[in-house]
Amino acid sequence: MSRSVLLTWLAATAAALGLTMATLEPLAAQARWDPKTPKLPMARTWGAYKAKMPPYTPPRTPDGVPDLQGTWGGPGGAGGDDIEEHEYVDVTTPPQETFVSDPPDGRIPYTAYGLAQRNAHRAGLSRGWPGESAERLYADPNTYCMVSIGPRGGIGEIIQQPGVVMMVTARTHRVIPTDGRPHPGDRAKFWRGVSRGRWESNTLVIDVRGLNGKHWFDSVGNYHTDNARMVERLTLVDANTIDYELTVEDPTVYSRPWKMNYPVRRAGTGGTDNATGTYNWRATPLVDKDPYAREVWENNCTEGIGVNVRNMHSLGFKWFRGVTPPR
Amino acid sequence: MIAVAAAIVAAAWLGVVAAAAQTTTYTPPRTKDGQPDLQGVWQVLNTAAWDLEDHGASLGVPAGRGVVEGGAIPYQPAALARKQEHARNRAKLDPEVRCGLPGVPRITYMPYPFRIVQQRDKVSFLYEYLGVVRFAYMNGNPHPKGPIEWFMGDSRASWDGNTLVVDVVHFTDQTWLDRAGNFHSELLHVVERYTRTGPDHMLYEATIEDPKVFTRPWKISMPLYRRQERDAELLEYECLSYLLEETWDRPEAFPFR
Secondary structure, eight states: HHHHHHHHHHHHHHHHHHHOOGGGGGGHHOOOOTOOOBBBHHHHHHHHHHTSSSSOOOBBBTTTTOOOOOEEEOSSOSSSOOSSSSSOBBBTTTOOSSEEEEEETTTBBOOOOHHHHHHHHHHHSSSSSSTOSSSSSOOGGGGGTOOOTTTTOEEEEEEEEEEEEEEOOOOOOOEEEOOOOOOOTTOBTTTOOOEEEEEEEEEEEEEEOBBEEEEOOOTTOOOTTTEEEEEEEEEEEEEEEEEEEEEOOTTTTSOOOEEEEEEEEEESOOBBTTTTBBBOOOOHHHHHTSTTTTTTOOOOTTTHHHHHHHHHHTTTTTTOOOOOOOO | HHHHHHHHHHHHHOOOOOGGGGOOOOOOOOOSSSSSSEEEEEEEOOTTTTSSSBBOOOBBOOOOOOTTTSOOBBHHHHHHHHHHHHTTTTHHHHHGGGGGOOOOGGGGGSSSOOOEEEEEEEEEEEEEEEOOOEEOSSSOOOOOOOOOOOOSEEEEEETTTTTTEEEOOOOOOBBBSSTTOOOOOTTOOOEEEEEEEEEEEEEEEEEEOOOBBBSOEEEEEEEEOOOOOOOOOOEEEEHHHHHHHTTTTTTTTTTTT
């Protein structure tokens, strides 16, 4: 895990934990994974566990929609280093199951062209990981604190009001209208696109369009283009767990739509558990005694970013402008 | 009532923007928690982002009347010289040109909308600019013990009648107050007051105190306008990514050499 990725991970953690970055020593806090670490759970383990859960009826807000409010963690495991299944890489990157629940093989169903681009991104990272060339191509956009959707995005606090669902982290916010308004025209493109939500039974369904195609799902170059559309589905499956599913569709680089699926836990409710694939971000009793423990303090990701930017620039990395498939 | 009238007369006499005079007896609706409801998408309509004081026009900069009570910011002499140095070298020195978090109160009067969200124990300010989030807690906790240097400071909220009062401390000395080079140190203390003056208007006032830079506390005020478009919403302004995209391949323009 690169330092920038680590910082982002810590930021997401801090947001969920209500901790300040100042209380975390980034390098000291970085987990050092033993090569014998068992594979961390993700989509496969969660899918099997979920199948055995009893049906759950979520509470409703006064206006009658499922109540998802509260503060939520991110996916468990070791973060979004590589959303596909991988073995132990180094002390920062333990073995982990894939985030991909569909197709069943856990691989992103790239077209041949799409896969060649991903592989070029990966080879050009030049970090000394297996399969990388010495030629520098693009740095992971997270190096520059870019916002993200999916495993790297985090949910943070969900606040619901009539006609709107908000997701607020220390770093950023998403304000998702659920009032039926249409998306803007498709020339309006953004890192996380534009979201439109609706309720289907117990599930919040979010349609994301207008993505700019510059975002990576992880640190090894898994990407989508600006032709992509995403659908997020958030369903409470017990009082303290959201089943999060993200469908990605982009016929210009994938041969079929695919899905990621993982649980997110309500902050402070325990449940760190490799057997279920759930992960708790805030279980330390010591922290809970702090009157400020539930507050979310400033996460200025770009503070000191000049050093990162200067380093990547002078090392010869290019700016990733997105993949433009041949017509 | 006499005090209110006197305040209005004094404000008019000091040349404050008409906003202050709008401090009416408007009674805002209440949230479900019983608080005055300030929620919605708001934005300023003035030139304070360029210069808090009266200023003429220049290329790309609209002229504008100042928002400072009394007209001039009460700088200490050395600080005034530094402000003028900032103004001369704005293109290089203004933290905004490198897309840093802009601080408080500057973020309020940048030309981007923001959304106010109220809950029982906090008021959240969600800004389109950089996607900044600022929580003003109302949970009984005082400011955490410093020294802490945050770009957006630490905000604690309370109610003074129908006015939301936000006390902000724990700043860095890395942010400015506008593009004209007005600045502060890490000792900055801001007291913001948000008062609804009508269904679609709110008075914003900020008292600014900094013993290292100014000779006395001073105050700005301006109206905030509710965005009227039916589809008004916050979009994205990820400044740094646009800056890097524009300048990555242009060494003469790249600001991080």
